[in-house]
Amino acid sequence: MDALVTPLNTCLRVESHDDNLERSDVEAAFRTIIRWAGDDPDRPGLAETPSRMSRAFEEFFSGYRQDPVQILQKTFEEIEGYDEMVMLRGIPFESHCEHHLAPIIGRAWVAYVPRGRVVGISKLARVVDAYAKRLQIQEKMTAQIANAIESALQPKGVGVIIKATHHCMTTRGVHKPDTDLVTSRMLGCFRDNPIKRQEFLSLID
Numbered sequence: 001m002d003a004l005v006t007p008l009n010t011c012l013r014v015e016s017h018d019d020n021l022e023r024s025d026v027e028a029a030f031r032t033i034i035r036w037a038g039d040d041p042d043r044p045g046l047a048e049t050p051s052r053m054s055r056a057f058e059e060f061f062s063g064y065r066q067d068p069v070q071i072l073q074k075t076f077e078e079i080e081g082y083d084e085m086v087m088l089r090g091i092p093f094e095s096h097c098e099h100h101l102a103p104i105i106g107r108a109w110v111a112y113v114p115r116g117r118v119v120g121i122s123k124l125a126r127v128v129d130a131y132a133k134r135l136q137i138q139e140k141m142t143a144q145i146a147n148a149i150e151s152a153l154q155p156k157g158v159g160v161i162i163k164a165t166h167h168c169m170t171t172r173g174v175h176k177p178d179t180d181l182v183t184s185r186m187l188g189c190f191r192d193n194p195i196k197r198q199e200f201l202s203l204i205d
């Protein structure tokens with residue numbers, strides 16, 4: 001079997017809920033899109049493009065093959081009673097909007113107040129990517145990240161803020177290039193305690 005066939009087929013079979021899709025089906029769909037755009041998918045410059053696009057989509061949507069709660073399973077408990085906020089700031093991500101499949105390019109600020117255990121900080125960035133690499137709307141992605149941290153770590157509070165530019169608003173449609181969308185989800189002490197919430201917000205730049 002072609003080495004390239006396995007990962008995409010695994011992705012599509014497991015995550016798309018369509019057992020019949022093969023890479024050749026995906027490439028045929030991209031050939032159709034190229035024809036729809038007005039070009040010839042058989043001209044030399046485009047001959048490999050459907051294959052490249054299938055691999056690009058495999059990367060864009062690799063988050064369907066990841067379990068964010070599982071990513072957060074490994075924790076460290078020797079923290080000498082540390083119970084203040086832990087915050088990873090400005091995590092860059094690339095996603096795609098579920099309406100146009102246009103890029104969403106942004107950053108996430110992720111904070112939590114631990115309850116007896118902490119997680120490796122890279123895992124917070126991995127959780128952001130696991131949700132970003134799916135078809136998204138920003139509000140849902142923001143909530144998913146916070147919910148996964150709450151579910152896996154059961155901390156005293158979780159805060160997530162995302163700022164992102166939506167290419168469906170900048171390169172098409174309404175064409176507003178210098179806009180960004182800001183979304184937040186606050187749980188536990190970040191929702192209930194104005195001082196904790198303010199501490200989190202004061203560290204957003």
Ligand SMILES: Nc1nc2c(ncn2[C@@H]2O[C@H](COP(=O)(O)OP(=O)(O)OP(=O)(O)O)[C@@H](O)[C@H]2O)c(=O)[nH]1
Nearest residue numbers: 097098099100136137138139166168169172173174
């Ligand atoms: N709330 C929200 N809306 C989004 C997000 N990403 C894209 N959108 C919006 O989704 C909407 C889809 O609107 P539709 O009217 O169905 O699609 P459309 O005709 O292509 O809309 P226009 O973008 O206005 O041309 C647009 O207003 C987009 O700006 C997101 O993450 N959150």
Ligand SMILES: [Zn+2]
Nearest residue numbers: 097099100168
């Ligand atoms: Zn869009």
